Every structure is written in C-alpha cells, then in structure tokens.
Amino acid sequence: MSDRVTLVDVARAAEVDVSLVSRVLRGQQVKVRDETRTRILDQAQRLGYRPHAIARSLKTAKAGAFGLVIPTFDNPVFAQIIMGAEAAAAQLNCVMMTTSGEGWSRNNWLEALDGGRVDGLLIAGGPTLELANLRVPYLLVNRAVPGIDRSVVLDDEKASRMAVDHLVELGHRRIVFVGGPAGADTANRRLAGFESARIRAGLESLGDPVSGNYTVAGGRLAMQRILTSGMTFTGVVAANLPSAVGALQAAQEAGLHVPERVSIVAIHDAEIAEIVQPRLTTIQMPLTQLGARGIELLSTIPPSAEVNEVVGQPMRLVLRDSTGTAP
Numbered sequence: 001m002s003d004r005v006t007l008v009d010v011a012r013a014a015e016v017d018v019s020l021v022s023r024v025l026r027g028q029q030v031k032v033r034d035e036t037r038t039r040i041l042d043q044a045q046r047l048g049y050r051p052h053a054i055a056r057s058l059k060t061a062k063a064g065a066f067g068l069v070i071p072t073f074d075n076p077v078f079a080q081i082i083m084g085a086e087a088a089a090a091q092l093n094c095v096m097m098t099t100s101g102e103g104w105s106r107n108n109w110l111e112a113l114d115g116g117r118v119d120g121l122l123i124a125g126g127p128t129l130e131l132a133n134l135r136v137p138y139l140l141v142n143r144a145v146p147g148i149d150r151s152v153v154l155d156d157e158k159a160s161r162m163a164v165d166h167l168v169e170l171g172h173r174r175i176v177f178v179g180g181p182a183g184a185d186t187a188n189r190r191l192a193g194f195e196s197a198r199i200r201a202g203l204e205s206l207g208d209p210v211s212g213n214y215t216v217a218g219g220r221l222a223m224q225r226i227l228t229s230g231m232t233f234t235g236v237v238a239a240n241l242p243s244a245v246g247a248l249q250a251a252q253e254a255g256l257h258v259p260e261r262v263s264i265v266a267i268h269d270a271e272i273a274e275i276v277q278p279r280l281t282t283i284q285m286p287l288t289q290l291g292a293r294g295i296e297l298l299s300t301i302p303p304s305a306e307v308n309e310v311v312g313q314p315m316r317l318v319l320r321d322s323t324g325t326a327p
Helices: 006-012 016-023 032-047 053-060 078-092 099-108 109-112 155-170 185-200 216-226 242-251 289-301
Strands: 063-072 095-100 119-124 138-141 148-155 174-177 235-239 263-267 279-284 307-311 316-318
Touching: 006 016, 006 032, 016 099, 053 289, 063 078, 063 289, 078 095, 078 148, 078 242, 078 289, 109 119, 119 289, 138 289, 148 155, 148 185, 148 289, 155 174, 155 185, 155 235, 155 263, 155 279, 155 316, 174 185, 216 316, 235 242, 289 307
Parallel strands: 063 095, 063 119, 119 138, 138 148, 148 307, 174 235, 235 263, 263 279
Antiparallel strands: 279 316
8 A cells, every 4th residue: 555554544444433443553441342353453454554653652752762872883792782672672662773872972862862752761881971961761771870870780790700610610720800991880890700709719819900991902902911911820701702802812822722721701692702713611691681671671660760770690601612621
C-alpha cells in the first residue's frame, strides 16, 4: 500500500469503532469478545499497521527513544553494552540513539535532550557532563562518580580477583597488573580487586601498577615499561582486553613466549581474544546484561531516585592459550 495505514483503516476492515481499535492495539484493558479482539489484531497485521511515533509521543509525552553516550566506538566492550541496551529498548518498543564522547559535542546532544527527543540517557563515558542541567532522567552505566547516586556497574573487583586466583592456581607467585587510566572509576575497582587477591594469596607487591590506558597502544607501552624496569614476573593481569592485546604484542616483541615464559589474563572478553595468537584467556563480564539493566532501571525508577546497583552475574573464566603453569 502506498499510503500509511491508519487506525481508521483497521477499524473499517475489522468492522468496529476506531476507539476500540485504539484501545486494543495499545494493550489497554477493555471488555471485548475474544473473537473481536482477534479480528482487530489480524486486520492490523494484514494491513501492516504501525503506530505513528509522533502522534503517540504527543499523546503520551514520551519520545519512544533512549540515548547512550560511550567514550569511543573502537572498544569491543561498549559494543556489547550497546547490544544489551538496544535489546531492552526494543522490548519497550523504543529505539536507541548512541553517540561517542566526541559526538556528544559535535552532534548537539544537549539540544536534542532539551527538545525532548529522548526519554532517558545512559552515560557510559565521555567527557564530564553537566548532569545537574540535564532535563531528562539519566543513569551512569559502567562507571560511578562521587556525589552522584545513580549508577549501575559491573563487579570489577571480583573480575580482578578471579584473574589473580587463576594465575595463582597455575603456580604463579610474581604477578604484575596493567591497569586502566589513572583515576578512572573502573580502573580503581579493578586495581582494588587485584590488590585484595594478591594480599590474600600472600604474594609480594611488585611495585605500582602501570597504566595501559584501556588501549592496545597503552597496553603495549605499559608492558614495555615493565620489561625495562628489570622486575621479574611470570603473570600479567590486564585491566581490559585491548590492554592485554598490547601487552601480548610487547611480550612477543621482547622474545618472551606466551604462556611458556609469561601468562596473560584479560578482564573482558570479545572476538579479538580468539583471533590473536596465542588466544587470550579472559574473564568474561556480563556487559550485555549491564546495558539491558541500565535501560530497565532508566525506564522504571523515578528521575530523582538513588540507584547504586552492581551486575555481577554471569561472570566466568574463559580458558584459552595465553595462560599456563608458571615456569
């Protein structure tokens, strides 16, 4: 059909009143025979009826869309968060609009928010935002900021503990940590988990952690700095997957065989862990569940309510080729 199908068209085909069609298709409680309800739904499907988003938003004061701000699109971690958020939004018959930290400024997102074009905002990264000035409900996801009690995060400390415990079980006693950006909330929690597991296992501290900056280049540079420091080690815990890839690259460039000489564990899991050689052992985090939970909370909690939730399951060790018995 060339013209858009309307409620009038569905009502005419089902031989009922337009108001009844409207209430049935919106899922409202209405006294109607099962036969009539089925006929309305069948005719709506046959004609290809779709609700008019603008008209619906005018009636409900809802835009039918959520926003998501991430630091960058080139990190596989955020791809999984996006997937979870999009799936949860689809369950609500809403769409997701995603931008990076740079796109936040470039695409005039503040104007979009002020214009009521999204019903809520998930903030997974990017530059410091003037949260107090936002006119829509928001929720920090995969990050927490002191003084802001609206966040949903992963159990980052548990992930680091699992990584250390795995290396200790393999006999490693000298383990270094390639951390995240200094001061970053996730980096602090992963470092805390590493330190608690190290102390519990009775391992010697090998000095301050070296930042891998959550990037391949940063992980490579961090490993190079560790290697040139002269410290001896057999195990590496990397705070995220790109950092682990960079650390692996630097170890190989230095002639250190993985895992015969050095074992590496990465926090987070993605396809790249299967592609590099040797394949990387990882701690698989519930990133998809994190994105979905963010949308669920954003769509149900009052805008001013405090939310401090940790998504800890499912989390598991994915054994691959980059870890082995300590030399």
